[in-house]
Amino acid sequence: MRRRKRDDGRDEGRRAARCGVDRVSPSAAGVVIRDGLTDRIDRRLRARSVPLTDEELERPAIVLAPHPDDETLGCGGLIARKRDRGIPVTVVFMTDGAQSHANLVDADELAARRRHEAAAACAVLGVEPSAINHLDIRDGALSASAAHATELLSPLLDTARGHQLIVPHPDESPLDHQATFHIADQALKRSGDTMDALLYPVWLWDQFPFTNPWSAPRARHSSRSILRIAARDRLGWRIPSVLTRRIDVSSVLERKRRALEEHATQMARQDGRDDWLTLEDVAHGDWLARLLQPDEYYQDRAVGAGRGSAMSTESTEGADR
Numbered sequence: 001m002r003r004r005k006r007d008d009g010r011d012e013g014r015r016a017a018r019c020g021v022d023r024v025s026p027s028a029a030g031v032v033i034r035d036g037l038t039d040r041i042d043r044r045l046r047a048r049s050v051p052l053t054d055e056e057l058e059r060p061a062i063v064l065a066p067h068p069d070d071e072t073l074g075c076g077g078l079i080a081r082k083r084d085r086g087i088p089v090t091v092v093f094m095t096d097g098a099q100s101h102a103n104l105v106d107a108d109e110l111a112a113r114r115r116h117e118a119a120a121a122c123a124v125l126g127v128e129p130s131a132i133n134h135l136d137i138r139d140g141a142l143s144a145s146a147a148h149a150t151e152l153l154s155p156l157l158d159t160a161r162g163h164q165l166i167v168p169h170p171d172e173s174p175l176d177h178q179a180t181f182h183i184a185d186q187a188l189k190r191s192g193d194t195m196d197a198l199l200y201p202v203w204l205w206d207q208f209p210f211t212n213p214w215s216a217p218r219a220r221h222s223s224r225s226i227l228r229i230a231a232r233d234r235l236g237w238r239i240p241s242v243l244t245r246r247i248d249v250s251s252v253l254e255r256k257r258r259a260l261e262e263h264a265t266q267m268a269r270q271d272g273r274d275d276w277l278t279l280e281d282v283a284h285g286d287w288l289a290r291l292l293q294p295d296e297y298y299q300d301r302a303v304g305a306g307r308g309s310a311m312s313t314e315s316t317e318g319a320d321r
Ligand SMILES: [Zn+2]
Pocket: 001, 002, 003, 066, 067, 070, 174, 177
């Protein structure tokens, strides 16, 4: 759980407060419009996206998670489905997650708690303890530590030649998420390697119309203001042309949910504190609900030295439902 551009604990709190606390409900007409737009994009997303093939599902994978919980939120269903078939999955946690509640708890203590939670979540998803790696970069400092992180990641990618790379989508807002993609890309370019990657969205879903963009407190929003927001924030419309691959994770959704519960510092208020924000607080739960849908969506792309040879699914619109 890390968000947006300024990766410090105070910003985390402010952002969560904006998402979950200050936001207000729109007018009834606004809700109808937003739901209608969401349905329309969902239908398009489903119609355009191509299910992962058996060959892709049965390919060993290395998953890069900027923070403990991203592996479950973004691709927990895919991990569980691979593990159910006995396919090797390695998980690399890039940072220690120590900033998620830095205003409330000592960073080292929080890092230790999150490391423990990550192991428990991976166990639920079926990932072997020996397949879990921590780079232990400080949460929020991944971009600034890119050279060091590349050194640490390179040997792990070397041992994963021929695997599928599962990595956050580079269009995500949090800097650690962007940095994770770019560090992997750099490490592969340096060694002259290319990997077939699946890019997973986490914070990409936190945009209109999937989540509620209204931030001004005590305002009531008319349908006109919703259309203004829609015109301004067009990213949501782009989603179906970006996330062109999908996998049905309904058979493992309950496990994904249980794995997520293992990230207790992100899912439940801790230490008796009412001001301990959780993932459910983001956008009144809309964002978390989006990540627990029966399908996970991805973009496929070659990453590294030969990224120009990326597979394209752009021409497959409507090919599969
Ligand atoms: Zn994250």
